Amino acid sequence: MDNTEISQFGISLKYCRELNDNMSQRALGKALGVSGGSISHYENGKQPTLELAQKAADFFDLTLDEFLNIVDKNTNQELVEKAKLKSRYKQDIKQAGDKAGDKAGDIYTKSDNTSHKEGNSYEIEALRKSLEDKERIIASLEQRITDKEELNKMLRNEVDRLKKELQGYKSSE
Incomplete structure (x- = not known):
């Protein structure tokens, strides 16, 4: 994933988490097999592995491309x-x-x-x-x-x- 996608991943991760009744970072981390602190790091720009990015997309039942295109309330x-x-x-x-x-x-x-x-x-x-x-x-x-x-x-x-x-x-x- 290039740098644009990395920051996009964090934005999408945070937005999808918040869409879901403000799910806690800890709860999402547990679902993805990482800590809540790791979720915070990803939301703030840490580079995810492709495997983790795919897990996150799968959790929200989106393709990776769809997931990376969810950024805010103006998204599709x-x-x-x-x-x-x-x-x-x-x-x-x-x-x-x-x-x-x-x-x-x-x-x-x-x-x-x-x-x-x-x-x-x-x-x-x-x-x-x-x-x-x-x-x-x-x-x-x-x-x-x-x-x-x-x-x-x-x-x-x-x-x-x-x-x-x-x-x-x-x-x-």
Whole structure:
């Protein structure tokens, strides 16, 4: 990445992070496998590896080129919305998984206080239910992502159709 892209990376990283409910540098760092301090350094111009730049773009469900072109509120609104929605759904899925894991942990702790035989069957059933809940939540969120993608595709097609129609009017004048 050349120097222009490096500074562009920091600008895009910060803007996409802030688009997503002012996600903390620490939270984004955790998602990308680096520290919050590293995110700060990247946002202030530190050169990322190509691998990290791609990870960041993937996290916001953008191509690297799209990611590097998101700089501010005047950026292509379709890209901005895409970055906001996809990462928010990913966070929802992660939070749902964390909650299900916490619930299973609580149940496991409670089962330690029952008799060993009762605890095992109770524990297994509770973990199974927790896993089923997690799977339902993930399926629901994945469906919401698919619905948004289909809506975006329909809107893009409609915009393209209107552009062609407008070009037809201009050429007939």
